[in-house]
Amino acid sequence: MNAILGRLGLLVLAGSLVISSTTGCERKAGSAGDGSSSSDIAVGFYGSLTGDGASFGQSSKEGSELAVEEINAAGGVLGKKLRLIVEDDQSKPDEASSAVTKLVTQDKVVAVLGEVASRRSLAAAPVCQKYQVPMITPSSTNEGVTKIGDYIFRICFIDPFQGEVLAKFAYNDLKARKVAILKDISQDYSVGLTDSITKNFTALGGTVLDPVSYSGGDPDFKAILTQVRGQNPDAIFVTGYYTEAAIIARQARELGMKMPLLGGDGWVGDALKNGREALANSFISNHYSADNPAPVVQNFVKAYKAKFNREPDSIAALAYDSVKVLADSITRANSTEGPKLRDAIAKLDLGGVTGQLKMNAERNVDKPAVIQEVTFVNGEVKFVYKTTINPGP
């Protein structure tokens, strides 16, 4: 084993040397085109375009591209066009931090948009903070992300609120009194959401069984599900992401567990459809509902469908809003300098596809959440609007 690890280490070292030397050359050759030139404004985007979280990355890239296109068609910002520079972090936290370092130090972007998964936002945010480049995460809900520093903003609700919403829905609407939670200990998002659900559900008077842990990428959940089945809960929370949620739903139903399954916005992903019929009787909390009749939502849904030929999920909607937020802030700041732009984002108050975006002192926004029922029709997952839950007491 030692031999293998040693060899692996050498290979990785050799590989990274080759990569860094080639990128070094490219930089020199193309340095004239880097950064914001007189005619455009460079905006950084990093996301999980490949790997386990590929659906997150693709949706947010598409949402961002649509917004950039619309802004540029309308004349751009401060008379300049926005130019989106996209980096793939392969769903890995360490890649996220190097991608953002590249965007900030080499491409000289004025602001950074991303990520979806909280763990990767947490890994990359310190880089933005260090170089004083504002970062707007469209959909990382872990409380800790914006606590990294005053250059880090988000435009979605946070997990303490999401956990409260889910706990209330399970207790009041599903009448659950004893619940189990499956958490992915390798994801800050899942751990944070689990804590919040536990706190809120207990406060309502319900019982939460000891959380059962798994680790993202595990292929088989039958052992832990069998254990949960023995305790006979009224409902099960699955606080991880969509890939595992699909398999967990399937294996739970195979073990004869028919109780409702609940999840957070992390369930929104293409691969969820592999849960198939097992997804029936599942509910999630989400940022927006594509079937909301408000014109701002329907116009966005129409434009997105025309460009990408599919219905936008909440991740795409938030990414779209994040670009609009940035454009609005640059206009108000009348500058692309980090500190000025930061101050403008801090004073944000803009109507978006996902609701009113008013920045609070913690650099978060107070937004309502929707509860959706997950249905599986004709080989596709459809989220059906159930109810809206507002923040506050």
Add this chain to the structure above:
Amino acid sequence: MELFFQQVINGLSLGAIYALIALGYTMVYGVLRLINFAHGDVYMLGAFAGYFIANAMNLDANPSILGAIVVTMGSMAICAAIGVIIERLAYRPVRQHSRLTSLITAIGVSLLLEYGGQVVFTANPRFFPQMIRSETYAIGKVQITNQSLLIIVVSIILMFGLEFIVHRTKIGKAMRATSHNLSVAKLMGINTNFVIAFTFALGSALAAAAGVMVALAIPKIDPLMGLMTGLKAFVAAVLGGIGSIPGAMLGGMIIGLMETWIGATSYSTYRDAVAFGVLILVLLIRPSGIMGSTAAEKV
């Protein structure tokens, strides 16, 4: 009690998979004294081969048992060929060198398949089509799906088939002779190159069968899926006694059951550590494994 039996069923269907892959490690080791680290990646290729065949046959829309058999056979044939090619191109040229050379070549092949796989198939996980409609049978409160049942039954059939080939056929006799002493077997007129290629083909076909069957029950497949499963199957082979066929089966089942039991406790996230803990213990206490001994017949 029903909880116990449910976990035994879960563990056996996981263990059967490890056992099938462990057989490939053990056979190649028996014949060549080579730990073929690329074997876990052949298992991955088996799952992908099955994925493409099943999609070409549009099995997701119309599942059928016959279709599933065709997919499994097709994938086994493709991987048998891949096994032979790997042996011919990577291992045969270095067979005369020291064993360390072969071992490092094996690691190289393994990395090539994993990261080559990421280039060809992309790193995104794919979901295997549902070739057989999932059904659940209940015995009391113990539930078993037809897929788990299939995994256990097919694995046992394949293992007995392997025992038959090794002990009751002429090529099996040649394999045993080659494993005892390669140069003497050659002097006796056995075409050892053919025997070694055959061993690789057989082991790779079993890994492919495991790949397709796992994908039936746990439909997520990706180019790195063979890494962890392959290492655990390797541990299973060592635990059972590397080189011994019944040992590989036993080792696989034990690892599967242990993992399931750990998964059922509050230490569930340590399940990956179990296999490697076992490896350390076996190497310290009984390096030859449960069924292995210096005098045992090696195949």
